[in-house]
Amino acid sequence: MVSPVELERRAYRRGKQNRSTLISVASTVLFAVVVWLSLVGSPGWSRVQTSFFDWPTLVGSFPAVLDGLWLNLKVLVFASIGVLIFGLILALIRTLRSPIFTPLRLLVGGYVDLFRGMPLIIVLYLVGFGIPGLRLEWLGRVPAEVLGTVALILTYSAYVAEVFRAGIEAVHPSQRLAARSLGLTYAQSMRLVVLPQALRKVAPPLMNDFVSLQKDVGLISVLGAVDAVRAAQIEVSHFANFTPYLVAGLCFVVLAIPTVRLTDWISRRLASREQVGGVL
Amino acid sequence: MTEMVLGPQILSVRGLYKAFDERQVLAGVDLEVYRGQIVALIGSSGSGKSTLLRCINLIEQVSDGQIFLNDEDISDPRVNQDQVRRQVGLVFQAYNLFAHLSILQNITLALLKVQKLSKDQANETAMALLERIGLADKAHSYPDKISGGQQQRAAIIRAVALNPALLLLDEVTSALDPELVGEVLELIRELKAQGTSIVMATHELSFARDVADWVVFLDGGVVVEEGPAAEFFGNPQQPRTREFLTRLNSI
Structure with missing residues (x-):
């Protein structure tokens, strides 16, 4: 009772x-109205409207952009698998303690510095035009999307390696000591005790990098691969209207929404597991 | 039995219920604390001792029932909870000292930011307390550089420094080895001598018998038995209480 x-x-x-729900709804509506009115009230609005929000162009360009998006998806799958594997290897090398590995560790450190500092678009140009420029007979003619994927893996691995490393180092040393005291080898304690905890800790930032990669696959268009962005570009010149860019942009947003929600869900689940009864 | 002279009532818990999802942890608990009293909560793990303390500190929202602090219903959602917590000190089993602050900074943080004391006043208050518990030389050490007993004493002092009307101690000796337990119990005894009102969840039965004015035995979320310490330990009435006391004493 x-x-x-x-x-x-x-x-x-x-x-x-x-009451607080009401207030937040009201303030959101108010904000939207203000934005909408200032947009519609701007002097060039009617011109922008016809060149960016044209319905026939939207419908007409959609199939081609969707075709291009399919290529982006394929690149995304291969790139993310490649990034996870390569990034993890880099991170593991960076956490090795023994002095024999010092040169390797320094090499990886240099790699991470280089690729985190270099703008992705430059890496795309270097890989996309540099590797074919080497004229390696055994390699044959490599399609632009494959070169683009390689460039994405090179850049993103550097970021992801640092995320993994932070996760590995955030696992309390006592966990490693406990594992070693049971007789597990360094590799075993890493694989069975440290990494599972590290992965859990870095899941949210990792997903964040994944969302970021999801948009950046659109940059392979600079190498001439006909992805969603490139397809939109072709449609823009075909229709003499900018609406296809909007179509491509919205396609990427739709692609990102499930990942973003998943990230939120994972973060929330982790938080609720680690802080029991934390309401404050 | 000599009749105890009771001061004004500080805390009154009436018909307190607390459920986590489906799990009923407290099922109608009544508790009264008078000024200067030490009340010991005993009971096995999971009996609801910690939950009761957390409800009193408003860290947990109660499912039903009321809590009065100095005759004010603090379970009412209209009261300012931060204001209430300023009057109630809580010391955790795992110390919960801030790892990024020195012992002195741990103690002065709330003095500076909540009570708005000047830096000199705060340091003076903190140093006087540290002096008293013999930790003045550790003032600038960080929590992980001192022993568990020292950390726990610092944690108690951190709560005491704010001069709370009521001090809640949640099994403050459980994580300590027997030698360090003595240091902490000595400090509590001293606080009692100064007239601090305390509710403590504890497994230290002999200490409870020695220092507590009133003992409450919680089991399955209800108060099974309560009474003055001597009476409670000397002549327990309920079979469940006897069972619990024998089991603990045999260890």
Whole structure:
């Protein structure tokens, strides 16, 4: 049985919650109206409207852009697998302690510095035009999307390696000591104790990098691969209207939404598991 | 039995219920604390001792029932919870000292930011307390550089420095080895001598018998038995209480 006092308290809390919901809805609507009015009220609005939001162009360019998006998806799958593997290897090398590995460690450190500093677009040009320029007979003619994927892996691995390394170092040393005291080897304690905990810790930032990669696959268009962005570009010149860019942009957004939600869900689940009864 | 002279009532818990999802942890608990009293909560792990303390500190929202602090219903959602917590000190089993601050900074943080004391005043207050518990030389050490007993004493002092109307101690000796337990119990005894009102969840039965005015035995989320310490330990009435006491004493 619930006492009247508690019922009254619940009613009060509910009322307070409803009030804050109402306020947030009202302020959101107000904000949207202000933005909309200032957009529509701008002097060039009608011109922008016809050249960016043209319905026939949208419908007409959609199939081609969607075709291009399929290529982006394939690149995304291969690139993310490649990034995970290569990034993890780089991170593991960086965490090796023994002095024999010093040259290797320094090499990886240099690699990470280089590729985190270099703009992705430059890496794309260097790989996309540099590797074919070497005229390696055994390699044959490599398609632009493959070269683009390689460039993405090179750049993103550097980032992801640092995320993994931070995760590995965030696992408390006592965990490693406990594993070693049971007789597990360095590699075993890494694989069975440290990495599982490290991966859990870095899942949210890792997903963040994945979302970022999801958009950056659009940059392979600079190498001439006909992906969603390149397809949109072709359609723009075909229709003499900018709407296809908007179509491509929205396609990427739709692609990102599930990942973004998944990231939120993972973060929330991790948080609820680690802080028991933390309401404050 | 000599009749105890009771001061004004500080805390009154009435019909407290607390459930986590489906799990009922407290099922109608009543508890009264008078000024200057030490009340010991005993009971096995999971009996609801910690939850009761956390509810009193408003860290957990109660499912039903009321909590009065100095005759004010603090379970009412309209009260300012931060204001209430400033009057109630809570010391955790695992110390929960801030790892990025020195012992002195741990103690002065709330003095500076909550009580708005000047830096000199805060340092003076903190140093006087540290002096008293013999930790003045550790003032600038960081928590992980001192022993568990020292950390726990610092944690208690951190709460005491704010001069709370009521001090809640949640099994403050459980994580300590027997030699260090003595240091902490000595400090609590000293606080009692100064008239601090304390509710402590504890497994130290002999200490409870020695220092507590009132003993409450919680089991399965209800108060099974309570009474003055001597009476409670000397002549327990309920079979469940006897069972619990024998089991603990045999260890």
